[in-house]
Amino acid sequence: MLERGEPGDVLVQHRVLTLRGGQGAPLERLRVDRQLEEAMAKGPDPLHLAEVFGLDEKTAIRYADLARALLGEAAEQER
Numbered sequence: 001m002l003e004r005g006e007p008g009d010v011l012v013q014h015r016v017l018t019l020r021g022g023q024g025a026p027l028e029r030l031r032v033d034r035q036l037e038e039a040m041a042k043g044p045d046p047l048h049l050a051e052v053f054g055l056d057e058k059t060a061i062r063y064a065d066l067a068r069a070l071l072g073e074a075a076e077q078e079r
Contacts, residue, residue, distance in 0.1 A: 039067030 035053050042048055044067040046060035055063070 035063055036067060036070075039063050040071060044068040044071065 035049060035055070038052060039045075039049055044064035046057070046064040049055055049063050050057065050060040053060075
């Protein structure tokens with residue numbers, strides 16, 4: 001299970017650097033990545049995403065659908 005990180009955590013710092021090839025990542029990209037990570041870790045539940053991140057209904061559904069698709073692809077690759 002994925003855990004939430006604080007900005008000073010080594011894992012979070014590593015992800016920030018690797019998202020942009022070591023150059024750091026824009027905040028929007030980090031925000032989107034965090035929301036998708038939450039959807040994949042807790043399950044693709046739009047209500048949970050809307051509550052945790054204050055997303056509107058359509059955005060939460062979009063993230064949940066994307067997480068569901070990614071989790072399905074990952075399951076297929078493990079076979």
